Amino acid sequence: MAGAIQIFEVKTTADKKRFVDVQFALNKHDPAWVPPLKMDALELLTPGKNPWFEHGHGDLFIAVRDGKDVGRISAHIDHLWLDMPPEQGGGKDIGNWGLYEATDKDVSDALIAHAEAWLRKEGMKRSVGPISISIWDEPGLLIKGHDHSPTVMMGHHNPHYEAWIEAAGYGKVKDLNTYEVDITKTFPPLIERIVASGERNPRITVRTVNKKNFKAEAALILSILNDAWSGNWGFLPITDSEIQYVGKKLKPIVFNDLIRIAEVEGEPVAFMMTWPDLNEMQKDLNGSLFPFGVVKLLWRLNGGFSGRPTVNTVRVPLMGVKKKLQATRLASQLAFMMIEYIRSDSVKLFGATRAEIGWILEDNQGMVSIADAINSHKNRVYRIYTKDL
Known part of the structure; x- marks a missing residue:
């Protein structure tokens, strides 16, 4: 008979390593799970390294039974979430x-x-999760798509978790979807005509980014993002510290040809960001860069001596058009132009055959319509739950 379950709080660096190791122990037999780099997983949990802690606080807990670590969880409060309007899912x-x-x-x-007890002690009256640990990290629980590996910066979870969480009294608040598309095929004729029309419009310029001017380009993209997404459910503005942090973390998978900025009469108004799927390159490293993992990863990221990796999959994590253009024909035209240019370069320059787009809010009709128009299909669903405390 199994012994009692004890929950203890993570306090030391050694405890944090145990917290990370729980994920490895519980998922090692799942062929679809991709081990994160342990150094990145530890950095996520560490104040002073992860700038999320500049506007959030929380604690980490490990469950132990019969002397064995059998689970983990975080409880946390994002002060930006408290300031989020109620219609976008926020509240004090x-x-x-x-x-x-x-x-x-x-x-x-x-x-x-x-x-939940931790949240009540902090004065919270409602719980929303799983959020790990920011809405910009790995939000939601995977409830569809367990049969294939996630792309970079997307979660993967035991299919039993859905029933266990719902049995604890949680109900759906929002689904986040990803869409898969075969990019070796050209898009439907209507999309091709829309792109061709945009190319004839002298007001429109669609350019690649310049990685040599990385900080300025990242700041420009995230300024468009903060404007474009500001009305979305769950939106939290990305702080200056987070811009620098994310930029540094993701710079190795930033390639000029996979990111586009659209300008109208010289004003940057839209962007599309695409990454080669880092998960493909690091899945066999088992979370460690040492002793040989760093050499393998750098070789794969640089495609040997070519300067760019060869991957099967690219991911489109972010795309946005400034609010003043949203719901206009121009907005969708800019989107289709960026999608087509990146599709073509992903195949030609990186050898990719498929793309994953998202996550996309289930009720973001504009983005859902774009996904439908390019003949993509929903391949993964992540659910965010809520419960009154």
């Missing part, structure tokens, strides 16, 4: 939990109850 009394793993329902129940 909403806390989050995430980074959730459990061996069975009993462990799950104990962890979720512990996180």
Whole structure:
């Protein structure tokens, strides 16, 4: 008979390493799971390294039974989330939990109850999760798409978690979807005509980014993002510190040909960001760059001596058009132009055959319509839950 479940708080660096190792232990037999780099996983949890802690605080917990680590969870409060308008999912009394793993329902129940108790102690009256740990990191629980590996910066979870979380009293608040598309095929004739029409418009310029001017280009893209997404459910503005942090972290998978900025009469008004799927390159490293992982990863990122990797998949994590153009024909035209240019270069220059777009909010009709128009199909669904405390 199994012993009692004990929950203890992570306090030391050694505890944080145990917290990270729980994920490895519980997922190592899942062929679709991609081990994150442990150095990145630890950095995510560390104040002073992850700028999320400049506007959020929380604690980490590990579940132990019979001397064995059997689960983990975070309980945290993002102060920007507290300031989010209620119609976008925010409020002064909403806390989050995430980074959730459990061996069975009993462990799950104990962890979720512990996180809820922490949130109540902090004065929270509603819980929203899983958020791991920012909406910009890995939000939501995978409920569809367990049969294939996630792309870079997307989560992967045990299919049992859905039932365990719902049994704890949680209900859906929002689904985040990703879409898969075969990019070796040209888009439908209507899309080709829209792109050709845009190319004849002298007001429109669609350019690649210049990685040599990386900081300025990143700041420009994120300024468009903060404007374009500001009305979306769950939107949190990206701070200057987070811009620098994310830029440094993702610079190795930034390639000029895979990011486009659209300008109208010289004004940058839209962007599309695409990354080669880093998960393909690091899946066999088992979370470690040492002793030989760093050499393997650098070789793959640089495509040997070519300067660019060869990958099967590219991911489109972010795309946006300034609010003043949204719901106009010009907005969709700019989107299709950027999509087509990146599709072509992804195949020609990187050898890619498929793209994953998202996540996309289930009720973002503009982006859903674009995904439908290019003959993509929904391949993964991540669900965010809520519960009154």
